[in-house]
Amino acid sequence: xxxxxxxxxxxxxxxxxxxxxxxxxxxxxxxxxxxxxxxxxxxxxxxxxxxxxxxxxxxxxxxxxxxxxxxxxxxxxxxxxxxxxxxxxxxxxxxxxxxxxxxxxxxxxxxxxxxxxxxxxxxxxxxxxxxxxxxxxxxxxxxxxxxxxxxxxxxxxxxxxxxxxxxxxxxxxxxxxxxxxxxxxxxxxxxxxxxxxxxxxxxxxxxxxxxxxxxxxxxxxxxxxxxxxxxxxxxxxxxxxxxxxxxxxxxxxxxxxxxxxxxxxxxxxxxxxxxxxxxxxxxxxxxxxxxxxxxxxxxxxxxxxxxxxxxxxxxxxxxxxxxxxxxxxxxxxxxxxxxxxxxxxxxxxxxxxxxxxxxxxxxxxxxxxxxxxxxxxxxxxxxxxxxxxxxxxxxxxxxxxxxxxxxxxxxxxxxxxxxxxxxxxxxxxxxxxxxxxxxx
Ligand code: GDP
Numbered sequence: 157x158x159x160x161x162x163x164x165x166x167x168x169x170x171x172x173x174x175x176x177x178x179x180x181x182x183x184x185x186x187x188x189x190x191x192x193x194x195x196x197x198x199x200x201x202x203x204x205x206x207x208x209x210x211x212x213x214x215x216x217x218x219x220x221x222x223x224x225x226x227x228x229x230x231x232x233x234x235x236x237x238x239x240x241x242x243x244x245x246x247x248x249x250x251x252x253x254x255x256x257x258x259x260x261x262x263x264x265x266x267x268x269x270x271x272x273x274x275x276x277x278x279x280x281x282x283x284x285x286x287x288x289x290x291x292x293x294x295x296x297x298x299x300x301x302x303x304x305x306x307x308x309x310x311x312x313x314x315x316x317x318x319x320x321x322x323x324x325x326x327x328x329x330x331x332x333x334x335x336x337x338x339x340x341x342x343x344x345x346x347x348x349x350x351x352x353x354x355x356x357x358x359x360x361x362x363x364x365x366x367x368x369x370x371x372x373x374x375x376x377x378x379x380x381x382x383x384x385x386x387x388x389x390x391x392x393x394x395x396x397x398x399x400x401x402x403x404x405x406x407x408x409x410x411x412x413x414x415x416x417x418x419x420x421x422x423x424x425x426x427x428x429x430x431x432x433x434x435x436x437x438x439x440x441x442x443x444x445x446x447x448x449x450x451x452x453x454x455x456x457x458x459x460x461x462x463x464x465x466x467x468x469x470x471x472x473x474x475x476x477x478x479x480x481x482x483x484x485x486x487x488x489x490x491x492x493x494x495x496x497x498x499x500x501x502x503x504x505x506x507x508x509x510x511x512x513x514x515x516x517x518x519x520x521x522x523x524x525x526x527x528x529x530x531x532x533x534x535x536x537x538x539x540x541x542x543x544x545x546x547x548x549x550x551x552x553x554x555x556x557x558x559x560x561x562x563x564x565x566x567x568x569x570x571x572x573x574x575x576x577x578x579x580x581x582x583x584x585x586x587x588x589x590x591x592x593x594x595x596x
Contacts, residue, residue: 157302159411159449165194166235166450173228184216187231199381199412204242204419212238221232234444242415244441251370255332257289259342259367261327263360263395264375265387266348267474269429271300274345275307276429276437277401281341282313289339291330292317293363294347304345311434323347324362324373331367334401352387357394364395364525372397376413379404386412392421402440403429421570452522483579485540485572489532492525521538530558531568543569 169190169399172185188209195205250258260277262270268446271294276289290308292315294300301317308315316330327344327521334342346363349356370423374397376384386403399495400417402425418424425440532540546569548562555562 159198159414160193160408162198162411165197165447166191169194170228173231173361181217182225184213184231185596188213188216191235195412198410198415200383201382201412201416201420204416207419210243232450237451238445239415239446239449242419243440244418245426245437245442245443246379247441248399249439254342254369257331257370258340259331259344259369260358260371260373261344261346261363261367261369262375263346263349263391265352265377268348268351268375269401270294270348270375270378271303271345272432272434273401273403273427273429273437274343275304275311275313275374276307276434277344277427278313278341279311279434279497280437282311286341287339288313288341288343289330289334289337290315291327291342291344292452293323293326293344294321295323295326296347300345302346306433310492314589317364323359324366326368327363328366342367342581352390352394360395369398371399371426373399373401374423375401375403377404378402378409378411378413379407381410381412385416388413388417388421392423395425398420399426400425401427401429406430406436412448418442428588436514446506461526484578485532486537489529489540492529492532496525496529527558527560527564528568531555531565532558534548534558543572 162166166246169187171189191212192205192209193206194529195250196202200208214229214250215432216231250260252258260274264270274290276350281288290304290313292301292304294304298320301319304439305315314334316326316327318326321574323346330344331342333339344363344367346360347356363369372395374391376388378384380387390399391487400421400423402417403416405428412427414425425442428438428445430436430438532555534554539550539554546565551562551565555565558565
């Protein structure tokens with residue numbers, strides 16, 4: 157995951173502060189020197205890093221102390237707030253048109269993720285109840301049109317294309333088509349080059365004039381570090397972009413782009429791409445990203461993910477069953493499915509406070525969960541309801557059906573039985589007392 161190195165370095169700088177009871181100016185200065193180095197190593201633009209540290213230092217050595225916080229905590233709080241501010245403060249939405257459709261123009265270098273992100277945004281909008289239309293204006297590469305068509309059909313979103321025609325004309329006609337067919341968003345995928353070139357910019361400018369877009373989103377590959385910021389600056393000067401989509405944040409990008417783009421262009425990062433799947437798109441939340449960088453976890457995103465995906469009623473039912481110790485293997489299967497909807501377990505854990513650092517070397521194998529699911533699916537509903545029905549021939553059948561061994565089936569049943577026993581003890585000793593012990 158991006159930012160790992162930066163998080164580690166910042167943690168180290170703060171750790172030294174934390175070991176001190178009282179901070180004096182030279183402690184803060186030393187910590188800020190480390191923060192600055194950490195930012196530069198993460199590929200943050202030189203001037204941005206310098207200004208950042210100056211701002212934090214000014215606040216940290218000033219009178220700003222809250223009674224409830226130690227001086228070291230106060231410094232972390234200030235860094236957190238300034239990181240948030242650096243990335244734009246709050247989340248920024250797409251602009252609204254005076255009359256539909258909203259037209260979003262995607263631009264950026266080749267390979268930055270334009271086509272993929274046009275399709276990701278289309279899916280996100282569709283899931284919010286909109287009726288987006290994707291438009292293929294990367295007319296120089298036949299494969300690009302085809303790629304958009306494939307992604308569009310995966311997202312269940314129509315694609316407007318006229319083969320290798322004139323992109324300006326295609327955009328104009330796409331908007332007309334959208335008006336005629338009631339599409340409230342038009343998402344235009346444009347051609348990219350390996351470098352910024354005049355012909356391409358001219359084409360983008362002409363599309364901009366012809367349509368005109370409500371948003372011009374520059375798609376930037378976070379993995380390209382400093383270069384991403386230079387690209388953003390040039391595109392912005394030529395096109396007056398309205399926002400940035402920062403892609404490939406799931407990779408090991410050092411994170412500098414996320415921290416500098418806003419400061420250098422004055423335009424917000426509106427979305428973040430976090431994987432190759434169409435659902436791997438997040439609205440960019442500067443505050444959450446700042447806490448993630450500081451290793452405070454991202455409880456908010458986690459809660460939001462959970463709420464989005466969890467069927468509340470099923471969760472409540474499962475909790476009730478668990479309290480009454482009536483859980484069976486059908487419930488376990490349900491829970492596995494809910495959990496899988498939240499994405500890879502490693503990602504879920506990374507978003508939990510303090511987990512990122514602790515688990516950095518632990519590989520969590522999602523395949524184990526798939527195996528458990530396969531075994532459960534090879535059982536009949538009755539077997540899942542009454543695991544005690546299980547006998548050697550049933551176990552052999554289940555093992556064969558799931559491509560596993562009888563020992564694997566036995567292991568699953570044993571683990572489940574142990575959990576049930578544990579729940580029984582838990583219940584006997586009294587839930588209330590237990591929870592009180594946990595500080596709840
Ligand atoms: P375009 O040339 O700008 O249209 O770029 P594409 O949309 O074709 O993307 C280029 C490559 O990057 C493709 O292989 C994508 O699957 C991949 N890609 C795009 N976005 C992401 C992302 O957020 N994470 C990862 N890991 N890969 C991505």
